[in-house]
Amino acid sequence: MxxxxxxxxxxxxxxxxxxxxxxxxxxxxxxxxxxxxxxxxxxxxxxxxxxxxxxxxxxxxxxxxxxxxxxxxxxxxxxxxxxxxxxxxxxxxxxxxxxxxxxxxxxxxxxxxxxxxxxxxxxxxxxxxxxxxxxxxxxxxGHRVEFTTPDDPSTPLTFKGVVFNEMKGAMSNPSSVLWQTLTSELFPTTTYHYNSGGEPAEIxxxxxxxxxxxxxxxxxxxxxxxxxxxxxxxxxxxxxxxxxxxxxFTRIDPNSAVPIEQALTSPRVVEENYALDEPDTAEKTHVVVGWLLGESTDLDAALEAQLLEGVLLENSASPLLRVLETTDLGGSPSPILGLEDSQRQMVFVAGVEGSEPDRAEAVERLVLDTLTEIAEKGVPADMIESVLHQIELSQREVTGDGMPYGLQLILHGLPAAIHDGDPIAVLDLEPALARLRKKAADSQFIPNLIRKLLLDNTHRVRVVLKPDTELSARKQAAEQARLAAMQ
Structure with a gap:
């Protein structure tokens, strides 16, 4: 040392x-x-x-x-x-x-x-x-107000700004609206409730x-x-x-620590709309179920969640992904599928796109029934071994990503450093992987994990994101009314 x-x-x-x-x-x-x-x-x-x-x-x-x-x-x-x-x-x-x-x-x-x-x-x-x-x-x-024709004060006002325009583009994507809606419901009281990039109407x-x-x-x-x-x-x-x-500088207390979210005692259901600029809304609804899991700085918990995600969703042979790909309740698996572990607390999401609002309950039931079945039957040992192998490989492989290898390592350890965890342990995964291998050798490990993290976890939200052909016009009208009042 x-x-x-x-x-x-x-x-x-x-x-x-x-x-x-x-x-x-x-x-x-x-x-x-x-x-x-x-x-x-x-x-x-x-x-x-x-x-x-x-x-x-x-x-x-x-x-x-x-x-x-x-x-x-x-x-x-x-x-x-x-x-x-x-x-x-x-x-x-x-x-x-x-x-x-x-x-x-x-x-x-x-x-x-x-x-x-x-x-x-x-x-x-x-x-x-x-x-x-x-x-x-x-x-x-950020944002500013200009005349539509800059030097003509008789023309209407308009909002401008690099971030304002960037977020208008980003939040016109249904996947962004879906993720933002889900996280704001899963995190009612902490910073993740808000859109850190900025909501165009709020900017x-x-x-x-x-x-x-x-x-x-x-x-x-x-x-x-x-x-x-x-x-x-x-x-x-x-x-x-x-x-x-x-x-x-001298030391200050920025009081910036993110607290742990208060647990929901029962699952929630939320409906939200996204803007669709074409008349046909058939099979354009997103239905997802999201869970709040443990802390990302708890390395063992994070690896267990990664293993569970791999077993359930790694490829078309994985039991949960297979069901989401083949069900007639939706067109394909949701674009925000799987584990998000970069925040202080992890989130797990499963669901479909290309669905209808009246199928939402059936989609949630399908996900829960599939998880129950996997928990009862267990998972083949070779499937677990394959996912463990992938987790080990991803530690060592240098992906291109247009980013220097050293920066990839740093970004891998950064969330732990930011949340007062241990970035060194995140980078030096061998001891934690050895512990995970040992636990995963027990045939009941994955079934128990499914029950603990998902089936018995009441901090669960179902989001139904429906297309709305008039939403763009309503938002535009609200923005113009606001600008007209300023003018």
Whole structure:
């Protein structure tokens, strides 16, 4: 358990070699702010940096998403309109981006050139911790009102904005509406109840003052996780973190932890509409059943849920997928099928698209009856073995994904780091996989898991998402009425 030479502003916490990935993970904590730093040390010249922040919206104005865009529009030491675009043109980077998830925002980049890496690091640290958050950039990236013909005040007003337009496109997709409806019902009291990307009707409610307050609360080292990968010395990286950013901060309590959702004592049924811009609504309804499961930071629970998902849904021979593919209650399995484990609590979904509202109860019954039958009959050992093998492989395989391998590893460990779990354990799966193999050898393990996580779990919601040929027109009319009142 050797530690690398590190900067005195940081305290070494632990070191863990991971033979399967041919690297060592070192964990450090920044003394003054409590910021955490995980360094994945390996002899790969492809160096990766990511800073992640827990961002937990309390409404659907898209504040976290708009902030992610606005932060990159110039900072204290780089006050140009778009430092990122200028860097992309000049830099030798292999990856530059920013992501907003439902409960975190991350700013990663990668480069194989050391000088370029430190130049980019300079720009990223300044952008994240000392962004100008200019009001004009907020109007550009978030939302603003313009005349339809910009210089003619007699023309009607219209909403504009990069995120506003982006989310109008995203939320016109039935799968997005389906997922948003399901999660808002499964999470009545926590941040996942809201659309972190932003609901088009809510985005114009966001004020510049609210955006700045969100930035000051969450974009602080006390709320940050630094993750690095590659062959650069830890002390050099930490010297940059300290000199360019961290030394100017003292510890705060951002109070950003996501609480555990209050359990539903009985299943719920919800109906919602999505906009269909063609007259024929036959067999265009989505019916899904979703369950809230345990915490994603509980590695054993997460692997058990992954194993269960694989056994039920891996391929056409898997018992639940086979039923969903062949039933005449719907056209095909739902586009949001399976396990979502990137949030603090996991969600499992099963259902169909291409159905009708009056078949909703039958779809739910089919799913529950199928699960009951699998729990009673059990699952062939070779099917379980095949899924275990897949889980093990997915740990080690380097997928293309247009993303550097080191960044894929970092993003794999990030949700655990964000939610105060153990990203090292997530990356070093061998011990947890060995425990899972041992448990899975018991023929009753999968049946008991089905009962515990699904059949006996009352935190269940059935969503019926129906096509509505007039919804687009109603939304448009509401938006125009709002603009007319402003005019």
């Amino acid at each position: 050797s530690e690398s030479i590190h900067h005195p502003a940081f305290t070494f916490v632990r070191s863990q070699p991971i033979a399967a990935l041919n690297l060592t993970v070192d964990e450090y904590r920044h003394n003054a702010t409590g910021a955490r730093h995980f360094h994945l040390a390996t002899d790969d010249p492809q160096n990766v940096f990511l800073v992640g922040l827990r961002t937990v919206p309390e409404d659907s104005t898209g504040v976290a998403h708009i902030l992610e865009h606005t932060v990159l529009c110039g900072s204290e030491r780089f006050p140009v309109r778009d430092p990122f675009f200028m860097m992309i043109r000049r830099s030798l980077n292999t990856f530059m981006n920013a992501f907003t998830a439902s409960d975190w925002t991350a700013y990663p980049f990668a480069s194989v050139n050391v000088k370029d890496f430190y130049n980019l690091l300079d720009v990223y640290l300044d952008a994240v911790f000392f962004s100008r958050i200019d009001e004009r950039d907020f109007r550009q990236e 114009p409610n966001l004020t510049y003052a609210q955006l700045k307050a969100f930035y000051q609360r969450f974009y602080h080292p006390s709320n940050a996780v630094f993750m690095t990968y590659g062959n650069l010395p830890v002390i050099d990286l930490q010297t940059q973190f300290e000199e360019k950013a961290l030394k100017r």
